[in-house]
Amino acid sequence: xxxxxxxxxxxxxxxxxxxxxxxxxxxxxxxxxxxxxxxxxxxxxxxxxxxxxxxxxxxxxxxxxxxxxxxxxxxxxxxxxxxxxxxxxxxxxxxxxxxxxxxxxxxxxxxxxxxxxxxxxxxxxxxxxxxxxxxxxxxxxxxxxxxxxxxxxxxxxxxxxxxxxxxxxxxxxxxxxxxxxxxxxxxxxxxxxxxxxxxxxxxxxxxxxxxxxxxxxxxxxxxxxxxxxxxxxxxxxxxxxxxxxxxxxxxxxxxxxxxxxxxxxxxxxxxxxxxxxxxxxxxxxxxxxxxxxxxxxxxxxxxxxxxxxxxxxxxxxxxxxxxxxxxxxxxxxxxxxxxxxxxxxxxxxxxxxxxxxxxxxxxxxxxxxxxxxxxxxxxxxxxxxxxx
Amino acid sequence: xxxxxxxxxxxxxxxxxxxxxxxxxxxxxxxxxxxxxxxxxxxxxxxxxxxxxxxxxxxxxxxxxxxxxxxxxxxxxxxxxxxxxxxxxxxxxxxxxxxxxxxxxxxxxxxxxxxxxxxxxxxxxxxxxxxxxxxxxxxxxxxxxxxxxxxxxxxxxxxxxxxxxxxxxxxxxxxxxxxxxxxxxxxxxxxxxxxxxxxxxxxxxxxxxxxxxxxxxxxxxxxxxxxxxxxxxxxxxxxxxxxxxxxxxxxxxxxxxxxxxxxxxxxxxxxxxxxxxxxxxxxxxxxxxxxxxxxxxxxxxxxxxxxxxxxxxxxxxxxxxxxxxxxxxxxxxxxxxxxxxxxxxxxxxxxxxxxxxxxxxxxxxxxxxxxxxxxxxxxxxxxxxxxxxxxx
Numbered sequence: 001x002x003x004x005x006x007x008x009x010x011x012x013x014x015x016x017x018x019x020x021x022x023x024x025x026x027x028x029x030x031x032x033x034x035x036x037x038x039x040x041x042x043x044x045x046x047x048x049x050x051x052x053x054x055x056x057x058x059x060x061x062x063x064x065x066x067x068x069x070x071x072x073x074x075x076x077x078x079x080x081x082x083x084x085x086x087x088x089x090x091x092x093x094x095x096x097x098x099x100x101x102x103x104x105x106x107x108x109x110x111x112x113x114x115x116x117x118x119x120x121x122x123x124x125x126x127x128x129x130x131x132x133x134x135x136x137x138x139x140x141x142x143x144x145x146x147x148x149x150x151x152x153x154x155x156x157x158x159x160x161x162x163x164x165x166x167x168x169x170x171x172x173x174x175x176x177x178x179x180x181x182x183x184x185x186x187x188x189x190x191x192x193x194x195x196x197x198x199x200x201x202x203x204x205x206x207x208x209x210x211x212x213x214x215x216x217x218x219x220x221x222x223x224x225x226x227x228x229x230x231x232x233x234x235x236x237x238x239x240x241x242x243x244x245x246x247x248x249x250x251x252x253x254x255x256x257x258x259x260x261x262x263x264x265x266x267x268x269x270x271x272x273x274x275x276x277x278x279x280x281x282x283x284x285x286x287x288x289x290x291x292x293x294x295x296x297x298x299x300x301x302x303x304x305x306x307x308x309x310x311x312x313x314x315x316x317x318x319x320x321x322x323x324x325x326x327x328x329x330x331x332x333x334x335x336x337x338x339x340x341x342x343x344x345x346x347x348x349x350x351x352x353x354x355x356x357x358x359x360x361x362x363x364x365x366x367x368x369x370x371x372x373x374x375x376x377x378x379x380x381x382x383x384x385x386x387x388x
Numbered sequence: 389x390x391x392x393x394x395x396x397x398x399x400x401x402x403x404x405x406x407x408x409x410x411x412x413x414x415x416x417x418x419x420x421x422x423x424x425x426x427x428x429x430x431x432x433x434x435x436x437x438x439x440x441x442x443x444x445x446x447x448x449x450x451x452x453x454x455x456x457x458x459x460x461x462x463x464x465x466x467x468x469x470x471x472x473x474x475x476x477x478x479x480x481x482x483x484x485x486x487x488x489x490x491x492x493x494x495x496x497x498x499x500x501x502x503x504x505x506x507x508x509x510x511x512x513x514x515x516x517x518x519x520x521x522x523x524x525x526x527x528x529x530x531x532x533x534x535x536x537x538x539x540x541x542x543x544x545x546x547x548x549x550x551x552x553x554x555x556x557x558x559x560x561x562x563x564x565x566x567x568x569x570x571x572x573x574x575x576x577x578x579x580x581x582x583x584x585x586x587x588x589x590x591x592x593x594x595x596x597x598x599x600x601x602x603x604x605x606x607x608x609x610x611x612x613x614x615x616x617x618x619x620x621x622x623x624x625x626x627x628x629x630x631x632x633x634x635x636x637x638x639x640x641x642x643x644x645x646x647x648x649x650x651x652x653x654x655x656x657x658x659x660x661x662x663x664x665x666x667x668x669x670x671x672x673x674x675x676x677x678x679x680x681x682x683x684x685x686x687x688x689x690x691x692x693x694x695x696x697x698x699x700x701x702x703x704x705x706x707x708x709x710x711x712x713x714x715x716x717x718x719x720x721x722x723x724x725x726x727x728x729x730x731x732x733x734x735x736x737x738x739x740x741x742x743x744x745x746x747x748x749x750x751x752x753x754x755x756x757x758x759x760x761x762x763x764x765x766x767x768x769x770x771x772x773x774x775x776x777x778x779x780x
Contacts, residue, residue: 017678018644019643019682022646022649023644023681026652066688067684067685067688108542109546110542110543140407163641164605164606165609167674168605171603187527194514195518197521198521198522228466230523230525236674238673239670241669241702242670242701253529256525257526258529264673266677268677268679268680269673271680272672272706272710274707275705277701277705278705380414
């Protein structure tokens with residue numbers, strides 16, 4: 001080590017994203033190979049470039065700061081920071097030389113077998129979206145048969161490490177869900193009774209119903225008949241934009257009481273898209289703290305709040321944020337807690353169960369998942385009408 | 389605050405009413421209690437009866453049922469009315485049944501106005517609720533299309549991937565020129581070359597049985613492997629020595645691959661602008677966060693970005709300039725003139741992108757180029773372009 005003036009060391013916290021870590025590493029390595037210095041791993045989440053000429057070090061700070069954020073990278077100017085550096089090296093007596101973490105490929109062999117073994121209850125849940133129009137608690141607005149990605153990852157094991165295999169698994173399971181929903185028995189099993197509110201069904205675009213051209217004389221009547229929408233085909237944002245005639249198909253679907261919902265709208269995606277161009281009835285926006293940042297707020301201002309479902313609400317702050325924008329439809333773990341509590345309030349058998357049990361049975365998509373409930377008709381209805 | 393109820397057909401109160409009715413029916417069944425149900429189903433009536441004065445008269449004669457303590461009245465989505473009473477309200481309900489019956493033709497009335505009894509006829513009442521929510525219609529329309537033939541299993545995919553390792557990928561690469569072409573043909577010049585792997589041909593060669601449709605996710609996986617090969621080919625010394633502008637379609641994930649990072653380290657900084665990276669809109673929106681990471685890296689390093697939109701919807705939903713792309717690549721389709729009334733209107737209103745940043749690929753016919761010119765597009769790629777000569 002040559003702690004000469006005009007040089008500096010760099011301390012980086014590369015974060016958890018493996019792709020990001022590879023980028024940061026190759027940026028550091030590029031400088032190290034040409035200008036000297038070594039890259040050391042102080043701990044799995046802290047790396048050190050021992051030295052680099054000042055201009056290169058500053059360029060790296062700017063580059064890495066842009067990639068991560070300013071507080072993830074620290075410039076240690078030499079020789080001023082010599083002591084800090086020495087301490088770091090002393091407290092990490094044997095730093096290992098970092099190798100570029102390789103991207104391992106997962107073999108797809110046996111994936112079908114794994115998929116066939118997955119019990120729908122383990123990956124699908126019956127979720128509730130509620131409105132807070134009244135002062136006296138949540139009112140059921142929509143239901144959704146949703147694929148729970150965390151559970152799916154757990155079920156798939158190592159296959160889930162590969163995004164394309166995970167996507168394939170999702171689309172296969174969604175196909176199975178639609179098939180089950182088409183049959184009367186399957187439907188009753190999935191929902192625990194008849195649907196209590198319009199139902200959002202996650203599906204790949206290929207399964208979107210094809211509405212035949214209605215005969216002219218019937219058109220007027222049919223158009224009128226579907227004043228309600230019973231099922232919303234819930235498409236992932238990236239899949240939906242591939243359907244070029246979506247706007248035209250939406251009209252045909254409406255006659256058959258079908259609507260379109262778009263899922264997968266994160267704060268990041270929101271910053272990229274022109275949401276008005278989406279021919280969807282509902283846009284499911286995932287709550288995150290990033291939504292509250294200024295840029296997102298500006299974009300949110302362009303949203304029609306009556307078409308937005310704020311999902312993933314895990315705390316009261318999410319609800320308050322949504323209400324401040326005029327959003328009236330909410331979902332997420334915190335909301336499911338409210339739903340279970342409201343259901344137990346009107347349930348004559350509530351004394352036998354805990355809140356967690358009632359919540360879990362509400363989520364269930366198989367009969368066995370509901371075992372133990374003494375008021376299955378209440379469970380099927382999710383929520384009773386609020387007392388007048 | 390604008391409530392969703394103001395704009396949406398399914399009013400929450402009516403929705404709750406449907407839920408409340410099904411709860412009441414199930415309650416009665418669960419407890420074995422007797423209930424009398426009167427229904428007035430507008431949805432079973434001819435159009436003339438459902439609208440205007442006639443409907444108002446029917447509703448007016450229902451009105452007393454809304455205010456008796458012995459009867460609970462439910463207004464379902466779509467307007468159907470259901471009253472549910474204890475056995476001692478039977479005479480009252482029967483009276484209203486007669487009144488409504490007398491107001492309608494017999495055939496109409498027998499379908500729309502009914503007395504039902506719980507618990508015996510619970511299924512019929514629940515069907516009414518179901519209908520009112522539109523489920524009967526919607527489930528009837530549900531497309532359970534016969535699955536589109538077989539698809540290869542994991543083992544077949546793995547075998548194809550192994551086979552690919554021994555194939556010279558460059559024989560499957562199609563190079564096409566992207567030309568700047570103005571009406572009249574002045575100043576025609578080569579912008580860059582488009583390097584694209586012909587996936588269909590690779591699949592045909594690698595998959596044992598050609599009639600199998602490759603599921604989308606597996607195709608992505610194959611493309612990921614092809615990306616790595618393409619990138620490694622570019623990192624060869626002879627390619628780097630004599631770099632000409634090229635556009636390379638990649639998956640967002642591929643930017644984080646060791647192969648790309650190795651190439652990045654080998655390309656001299658001044659040459660990076662000659663490597664244009666193209667992402668598909670679907671891939672960008674599949675994981676917006678990951679795209680933003682890749683974008684900030686690529687922009688900082690000086691690689692221009694191209695957005696590949698599968699069609700006008702993708703281009704409209706993902707505005708390319710705002711999302712940080714230098715160019716937008718549209719693929720010509722014969723539907724274009726039909727989808728958008730005027731080509732310039734598409735540019736102005738839908739794409740919100742200066743036409744000189746737009747590239748029209750698949751320009752195999754004079755019609756495509758004519759449409760492009762009308763839209764203000766000056767960059768073209770396609771069979772017709774391959775026969776053009778650059779001026780300089």
